Amino acid sequence: MKRPSVHLLFLGGTTLDERDRPGSTIRRAKDVERWLATIGEMAIIAEADGTFITSAAQGTHLDDWRQAAAEIKDVYATYDGFVVVHQLESIPAAATALSLMLQKLDKPVVLVGSPFLTSEERKAGRVSTWPSTREYGAKASIINAVQAAVSDVAEVVTVFGSHIFRGRTVQLTRDTDGRSGFTGLTLGKIDFGLRFLGSQVMRGQRALQYRPDFDHQVALIEFVPGMDMATVTATPTHGYVVATESVGAVAGPLGAMAGRVGRETPIVLLATDGATAGLAPNIIPLSGWSRNQAVVTLMWVLAQAPTLAKRKRLLATLEKH
């Protein structure tokens, strides 16, 4: 039986142990080989090799995700699955971007990251908010991700703790003790092994659709009553995401904004309550979406569709779950 093969892409989140010993973090391309040797037990599951994209020392950006998607597209036929080792905090945005760029996957793309800080981050005074109760947490997670990458799932997923989430539904959470975590649509659980629950997309005969274009010119506005929307929209962009607690509080300023920015400029409205009827045609209410999902998705939609009508239809077809 042919041995499965997995390609890893590195965008931060690679620190394998709390002390950041030599070989446990990938800071540059030449660190990849030593890192793969440090977690050599991956080879029991699959042939594994890797490509460095970024250390994420300055965070991760759209261009990093586009580079990762391009790499996956280029070597797609060669591997059975892909693991994207990623800085944990920006996994939700990365997962949304990858899900949009890589459509009709028939192989898994699995995001995972280490909760451990690098020695540079610790020296700079950062404190990890991720639960890492045991030293082997990062390695065990990466082994889980590699196992997911050779499984029958065929979509972008995120592995964290005992969950396998549909990638673009993942949202960052913070509990009352300040500990970070993820929530999202659970496709599978990890207990004594990986167990999918039945709603995952399975491997099948599909041709990958690669759609990497984004329009960066999107602004996110957190509306608070009393804000002057004319000021925040003084510099025109191609699209807006407005987040607010209540539609009632923003309806008036939003209506004025809709006229000011131009009828073809989409304004995605994220509101936790309130009626959305009677809003201007270029205001697009989306309920249950995170800010990450909405901003990244709007940037992608702007590049895919030229008119407001087509953009609205495209947003409507993109499922959040």
Add this chain to the structure above:
Amino acid sequence: MHLYFYGPPSAKATVRQSYRAIKDALDQTDIYVSTNTEDEQVQVSAELLAETKQSDTPLLERMDAFIIEGTTSDPQVGFLLAQAIAQRKPALYLYQRGTVPQVFNHLSRRELPSYIRVVAYADTVGPTVLDFLHSIEGIKIREVPRLKFTLRITGSIEDYLHFKTHNTKASKADYLREQIEKSMEQDEDWQQYQRKRRST
């Protein structure tokens, strides 16, 4: 102490006999054994289940040791072995003599760390299992307490011990031994110390 014993699902009588023999050996100990070889649903102690729900840690990462019967080719076998190595936990990999487990097509035994033991067995597997458990520090194989330890206690402690043990089958000494063993299991510093000792 929690141990996970995995055997790939099999209808072969000889394989199932081996699983029973391994389980019988494990039943001679006080460790909690979770296994897939008896029921479809792997049983876990209620305490551990509650802990993992709170912390979102996979159950596998809460196990202290593994026994893998890897005669039959199965993707789960490779995954468990990789997890045992990643988590630096003692594991016993068993396979029937005369077979070559597929996992060793891609991994030489020399590459395995010292806390992973690979044993080919013929007729009896029980002694191998017990030998492995003996080698893991802190595992109790229901040995008879032989070391005398005198402890002077206060009247209130005596009252408490009476309160906890009267109308039960356990003696006060049994109760105290049990409390100390629980403390040993829950003591993270002790468990880390034991793991370091095993790995060197």
